[in-house]
Amino acid sequence: MTAIREPKISIDGVTLVHVNEERRQEHVALENVSLDIGEGEFLCVVGPSGCGKSTLLSAIAGFMKPWTGEIRMNGKAIEGPGADRGVVFQEYALLPWKTVLGNVAIGLKYRRVPKAERERLAREYLAMARLTDAADRFPHELSGGMRQRVAVARTLANTPEIMMMDEPFAAVDAQTRLTLQEELLRVWDEHPITVLFVTHSVEEAVFLADRVAVLTPGPGRLREIVDIGIPREIRQWDSISTDARFLELRDHVMKLVRDPGR
Amino acid sequence: MTDATPSRTHATPRLAPSRAQVRGAIGIAVVFIAWQISVWIIALPAYFYPAPADVAAAFVDLTLKGILPSYIIDSARRYALGVATGLTLGVMSGLLIGLSRFWSRLLGPVINFFYAIVEVAWIPLLVIWIGYGFNTILIAISYVVFFPVLYNTLTGVQTAQKTLINAVRTLGASRLQVLTSVILPSALPNIITGFRVGAGFAFRGLIFAEMIAAGSGLGFLIFDGATTRQTDRVVVGMIMTGVLWLAMDRLFLRPLEMATIERWGLVRAKGGGV
Numbered sequence: 001m002t003a004i005r006e007p008k009i010s011i012d013g014v015t016l017v018h019v020n021e022e023r024r025q026e027h028v029a030l031e032n033v034s035l036d037i038g039e040g041e042f043l044c045v046v047g048p049s050g051c052g053k054s055t056l057l058s059a060i061a062g063f064m065k066p067w068t069g070e071i072r073m074n075g076k077a078i079e080g081p082g083a084d085r086g087v088v089f090q091e092y093a094l095l096p097w098k099t100v101l102g103n104v105a106i107g108l109k110y111r112r113v114p115k116a117e118r119e120r121l122a123r124e125y126l127a128m129a130r131l132t133d134a135a136d137r138f139p140h141e142l143s144g145g146m147r148q149r150v151a152v153a154r155t156l157a158n159t160p161e162i163m164m165m166d167e168p169f170a171a172v173d174a175q176t177r178l179t180l181q182e183e184l185l186r187v188w189d190e191h192p193i194t195v196l197f198v199t200h201s202v203e204e205a206v207f208l209a210d211r212v213a214v215l216t217p218g219p220g221r222l223r224e225i226v227d228i229g230i231p232r233e234i235r236q237w238d239s240i241s242t243d244a245r246f247l248e249l250r251d252h253v254m255k256l257v258r259d260p261g262r
Numbered sequence: 263m264t265d266a267t268p269s270r271t272h273a274t275p276r277l278a279p280s281r282a283q284v285r286g287a288i289g290i291a292v293v294f295i296a297w298q299i300s301v302w303i304i305a306l307p308a309y310f311y312p313a314p315a316d317v318a319a320a321f322v323d324l325t326l327k328g329i330l331p332s333y334i335i336d337s338a339r340r341y342a343l344g345v346a347t348g349l350t351l352g353v354m355s356g357l358l359i360g361l362s363r364f365w366s367r368l369l370g371p372v373i374n375f376f377y378a379i380v381e382v383a384w385i386p387l388l389v390i391w392i393g394y395g396f397n398t399i400l401i402a403i404s405y406v407v408f409f410p411v412l413y414n415t416l417t418g419v420q421t422a423q424k425t426l427i428n429a430v431r432t433l434g435a436s437r438l439q440v441l442t443s444v445i446l447p448s449a450l451p452n453i454i455t456g457f458r459v460g461a462g463f464a465f466r467g468l469i470f471a472e473m474i475a476a477g478s479g480l481g482f483l484i485f486d487g488a489t490t491r492q493t494d495r496v497v498v499g500m501i502m503t504g505v506l507w508l509a510m511d512r513l514f515l516r517p518l519e520m521a522t523i524e525r526w527g528l529v530r531a532k533g534g535g536v
Contacts, residue, residue, distance in 0.1 A: 058428075061428075061432055063428060081428070081431040081432050082432075082434065083432070083433055083434030085432060086432055086433070087428070087429065087432040089425055089428075089429060091425055093423075093425045093426055093428070093429035095426065095430075095443070095444065095447070097447050097450075097525055106430065106433060106443065107433035107434055110430075110433060110434045110435045110436070110439050110443075111434055138525070154433070155433075158433055158434065
C-alpha cells in the first residue's frame with residue numbers, strides 16, 4: 001500500500017560491528033543493509049534473536065556508528081543521539097524517582113519549556129494514553145503495560161520526527177500485549193509519526209506495520225521487505241485474526257523468518 | 263510482577279511513644295540504676311568515681327556558667343562544617359572518578375593508599391603544620407567523611423542503569439542533564455549511606471581531635487576534666503556526646519535515609535524500571 005514517500009531515514013549499505021575493547025573482539029551484527037523508512041510510515045523489523053535488529057535501532061538512535069555505509073535522516077548523516085529520534089525501550093526506562101507526569105514532561109524540561117506549559121502538554125499526552133488518573137503515581141506503582149504506555153506518552157510528548165520501539169511489548173503478558181498493540185495503532189492514528197518497530201513476533205509485526213522488513217541471523221542481512229496491504233480500519237484483533245490477507249501475510253513472513261534461505 | 267499495583271507504605275505517625283521507644287527508654291534507665299548501685303557498692307571518692315547526682319550537679323554547674331552551651335556550639339560547628347566539606351569533596355571526587363576512566367586510573371591507587379591511613383595518624387602532623395584549633399579539626403573530620411562518601415558515590419554512579427542514561431539522551435538531555443537527572447539521583451541512596459557511615463566516623467574523629475587539638479568543645483571537656491581530676495565533668499562530656507549523636511541520628515540521619523529508601527529503595531528492590 002505504501003510506496004516510499006520522502007525517505008525520513010535512509011540506511012545505506014550499513015554494516016554494524018560490536019567492538020569489545022577489553023577482549024579485543026569484534027562481532028558483526030549487521031551486514032550491508034540498505035533500507036529506507038518513509039515519512040509517516042510504520043515499519044516493522046522482524047527477525048530471530050541475534051539478527052542485529054536492535055543494533056540497527058541503536059545505530060539510528062545514534063548510540064553507535066556504522067562500520068561501513070551511512071545512516072541519514074532527512075538527508076543528513078546521523079551524528080549522535082538526539083531528541084528528534086525518540087526511543088521506547090523494552091525495559092520502559094522510566095525514571096523511578098519521578099512521577100508519571102514528571103517522566104512524561106522530562107524531555108520538554110530538557111528543552112527548557114516553561115513548567116506550566118510542559119505540564120499542560122504532558123497531561124495532554126497522558127490523556128491520549130488514557131493515563132490521566134496515574135499522573136501523580138510513581139512508576140513502581142504501575143503495571144508493566146501502564147509503564148510502557150507512559151514510555152510511549154513520554155516519547156510522543158517530546159515530538160520527535162521518528163519514534164523507534166525496541167521490542168516494547170516483550171515484557172508484558174500476552175493479554176496486555178494485544179491491548180497495547182491496538183492502543184498503539186489508535187494513538188498512531190491520532191498522532192501520525194514515522195515509526196520503526198523492532199520485534200521478534202511475526203504476528204505483531206504484520207498486525208502493526210505498513211511494511212515488514214525481515215532480517216536473517218548471524219550476521220543480519222535484509223531478506224525481504226513485505227508490503228502489508230491490510231486496511232487500517234480492520235486492524236483490531238477481533239476482526240483481523242480471521243482475515244485471509246492477514247493469515248496469508250503472516251504465514252509468508254513466518255516462512256521468511258524461519259527459513260532464512262540461501 | 264508486571265500487573266501488581268502495590269500501595270505505598272506509610273510510616274506510622276509518631277505522636278505517642280511507640281513500644282520500641284518505651285523499651286529504649288527502659289534500657290537507658292537500667293544503665294543509670296546500675297551505675298548508682300555500683301557507686302554504693304564501690305564507694306570511692308566522687309572525684310574518682312562520680313555518682314549520677316554528682317554528674318547532674320556538674321551538668322547544672324557547667325550549663326549555668328555557660329561553658330557547656332558554648333562547648334556544644336563549638337563542637338557542633340566544627341562537626342557540621344567538617345562533615346559538609348567531606349561530603350562535598352567526597353561526592354565530587356566520586357563523580358569524577360566514576361565518570362572518567364582517566365581520573366579513575368590516575369587517582370584510584372592514590373586514594374586507596376590514603377584510605378588506609380586513619381585520620382588519627384594525621385592529627386599530630388596537622389598540629390605541627392597548622393597548629394591547634396579549628397582548621398586542624400576541620401581537616402581531620404573532612405578526611406574521615408571523605409572516604410566512605412567517595413566509595414559509596416562511586417558505587418552509585420557505576421550502578422546507574424545504562425538504559426536510563428540512553429533513554430534521557432534520546433529525550434534530548436545534555437551531558438550535564440544526564441548527570442543531574444539520572445546519575446546523581448541513581449547514586450543518591452548510596453551517597454546517603456556513605457554520608458551516614460562517614461557521619462558516624464566523623465563524630466568519633468571530632469572528639470578525638472578536640473582532645474588533642476582544641477581549647478574548647480566536648481572532646482576538650484573530657485580531656486581537661488580528666489587532667490584536672492574533675493571526673494564528673496568527664497562523664498558530663500561523655501554523656502553529651504552520646505546524647506548529641508542519638509539526637510542527630512534520630513532527627514536527621516534516619517529520616518533522611520528512610521525518605522530516600524521510600525522513594526528509591528523500594529523501586530530498586532524490584533529491579534529498577536523492569
